[in-house]
Amino acid sequence: MxxxxxxxxxxxxxxxxxxxxxxxxxxxxxxxxxxxxxxxxxxxxxxxxxxxxxxxxxxxxxxxxxxxxxxxxxxxxxxxxxxxxxxxxxxxxxxxxxxxxxxxxxxxxxxxxxxxxxxxxxxxxxxxxxxxxxxxxxxxxxxxxxxxxxxxxxxxxxxxxxxxxxxxxxxxxxxxxxEGSYQWVTMNYLLKQLGKKYSETVGIVDLGGGSVQMAYAISEANAAKAPKTTKDGDIYVKELFLMGTKYYLYVHSYLNYGLLAARAKILNVTKDANNPCILAGYNGVYTYGGVDYKASALSSGSHMKKCRKQAIEALKADGSTCTHKNCTFGGIWNGGGGDGQDHLFVGSFFYDRAEEAAFINASEPVAKVRPRDFKLAAKRACKTKLKDAGSAYPAADTPNLPYICMDLVYQYTLLVDGFGREPWKPITLAVRIKYQDALxxxxxxxxxxxxxxxxxx
Incomplete structure (x- = not known):
């Protein structure tokens, strides 16, 4: 490389x-x-x-x-x-x-x-x-x-x-x-969409622990409107020639907005105070990047609406930092939207938390859901007390249980407030894709x- x-x-x-x-x-x-x-x-x-x-x-x-x-x-x-x-x-x-x-x-x-x-x-x-x-x-x-x-x-x-x-x-x-470019190539390679019009390709959102990537093909007209560079000096649009077809690929990686990094951001909103995203009964410390964050519940426990406010603030998704016509969050241009992101495949921690929250079939590597499914799952999780979380979420790893309300709220907020996905519009959760006769x-x-x-x- x-x-x-x-x-x-x-x-x-x-x-x-x-x-x-x-x-x-x-x-x-x-x-x-x-x-x-x-x-x-x-x-x-x-x-x-x-x-x-x-x-x-x-x-x-x-x-x-x-x-x-x-x-x-x-x-x-x-x-x-x-x-x-x-x-x-x-x-x-x-x-x-x-x-x-x-x-x-x-x-x-x-x-x-x-x-x-x-x-x-x-x-x-x-x-x-x-x-x-x-x-x-x-x-x-x-x-x-x-x-x-x-x-x-x-x-x-x-x-x-x-x-x-x-x-x-x-x-x-x-x-x-x-990473985002490779992910987009991988997904469209496996789905055999490469070589087709940009509007027939799929977009991707990949939620890792430290960062989240979005990539999708956009029209030539939208590519021409792209800001020259991001604030960190990276460009927004890559030109790729794949299987005889030219693609304008919008791609951006949001460092420190992966799921594990986002926990730290949300906890930092309340700093030394108790946080409405932590399950009732938990009083501990969350360590990320060598820094300890107070991770303690309110006396009343976690609360969906209050947690949403924390997540929106952590995302900087209120539009106040947007200097372009359209932004995702944190002042980042959103690519202009369009058909290239109509079919959106999301993976990594999105799939994992959906599996742990039991609103997808864990035996299937691909699932059609909607962002609102994360909201409904978050409502249930935020009403759960830590002492009941193990039996309520048997598929979840024990260290994740205090944060299950926070994680699901953040994922819904990221999709809807961050990336502008309509709550009712389908997305595809995918960890493995059928190619030929295997996964x-x-x-x-x-x-x-x-x-x-x-x-x-």
């Missing part, structure tokens, strides 16, 4: 490579095609053997944990089965950022994932198989010195222990807009893998 300073302007070299290889891919798919239910555990089994197949190993070093994805492609860059699946995927916790002062321990935490990835890739192809690690928002927040030491330890580990093809530039902190993780690493095998030759 090129470094992120090269990812400015209308098109990056990596995405140009993606464009060239994707030009040859088939384009037949209906958004109404069925979704295959399966156990999410992936098995490392024999891959269809072909000397022309290419593999890529992608580590996603996220804020809440580390994940490894292994993909296999044929000569046309179509995905090839790995056993019964079209990828190998495993994850573990905690993430690299949990070792801010011990870079070697951070790197060694990846060893179980690395060893299992090696079992998937045939031995005679490993030296030509690119391995990349791309860290997201949380590692950025450790500061340049600490994050670089961790990344260097990972580079050393991969060179010494992986047997894969590695490059120092392939172990890096992923730029937020690059593939609907995440940005696939877009990164496409780049990697292209660069590796």
């Amino acid at each position: 090129l470094n992120h300073t090269g990812y400015r302007g209308v098109i990056s070299a990596p995405l140009l490579l993606v464009s060239l290889v994707l030009f040859q891919l088939p384009s037949v798919y209906s958004l109404n095609d069925g979704i295959l239910s399966t156990n999410r555990k992936l098995l490392a089994t024999t891959v269809t053997n072909s000397s022309s197949n290419k593999y890529a190993v992608i580590f996603d070093a996220g804020s809440s944990g580390s994940r490894v994805h292994v993909f296999c492609f044929d000569q046309n860059l179509d995905l090839v089965h790995i056993g019964k699946e079209l990828e190998f995927f495993e994850k573990l916790e905690p993430g690299l950022s949990s070792y801010p002062t011990d870079p070697k321990a951070a790197a060694n935490s990846l060893l179980p994932l690395l060893e299992n990835a090696k079992k998937v890739v045939p031995h005679n192809t490993r030296q030509n198989t690119p391995v990349k690690l791309e860290a997201t928002a949380r590692l950025r927040q450790l500061g340049a010195d600490a994050s670089e030491k961790i990344l260097q330890a990972v580079r050393d580990l991969l060179k010494a222990n992986s047997g894969f093809k590695t490059n120092d530039d392939w172990v890096t902190v992923l730029d937020g807009s690059q 593939v993780e609907a995440a940005w690493p696939l877009g990164s893998a496409i780049e990697a095998v292209s660069v590796a030759g």
Whole structure:
């Protein structure tokens, strides 16, 4: 991967490579095609053997944990089965950022994932198989010195222990807009919408722990109206050429507005006072980014409307900071809207909380919902006391229980007040998408893998 300073302007070299290889891919798919239910555990089994197949190993070093994805492609860059699946995927916790002062321990935490990835890739192809690690928002927040030491330890580990093809530039902190672009390419690749009109593609919102990304294709007219740069110097619109079609991709990454970071922002609104988003009966401390925040409930417990006010203030979604005609939140241009975001796919923590709140079927990797479903779930959660939360939400991890009202309120507020989605307008929650006859993780690493095998030759 090129470094992120090269990812400015209308098109990056990596995405140009993606464009060239994707030009040859088939384009037949209906958004109404069925979704295959399966156990999410992936098995490392024999891959269809072909000397022309290419593999890529992608580590996603996220804020809440580390994940490894292994993909296999044929000569046309179509995905090839790995056993019964079209990828190998495993994850573990905690993430690299949990070792801010011990870079070697951070790197060694990846060893179980690395060893299992090696079992998937045939031995005679490993030296030509690119391995990349791309860290997201949380590692950025450790500061340049600490994050670089961790990344260097990972580079050393991969060179010494992986047997894969590695490059120092392939172990890096992923730029937020690059993450959003990869995610958009991944989703539309899996849905086989690439090559169609921009209005037939799908938009994405990916809610991680430290940041949230939005990306969708916009019209040429809206692209021409885009402000030149954001306040942090990034551009709003990327030009991509995919499968013979030119796309103007609106993409923005909102650092510090991921779900875990948002908890800190909401708690900081009330500072040392009790917070209306915390479940009744909880009196504790929430730690994020090395900072402790008072996380204690009101004597009356959590309250939906009061929590909404906190979330809106944390989002800066009242329009007071907007200097453009249309903004999402925090003064960020919204891309102008349009058909490219009509079909909106949202993932990561949106799916997880919906599963924990039990308003989607946990056995299905894709679910059609509406933003108001998060509001209804939040109303129920905010009436729950901590002592009852475990039985009310058996699918939720215990550390998340005090914050379940807050999380659901924030997600509703983010969709409706932040991104301007109508409460009744459908969205699709997705963690895995049917491609051919199997399921593939609907995440940005696939877009990164496409780049990697292209660069590796």
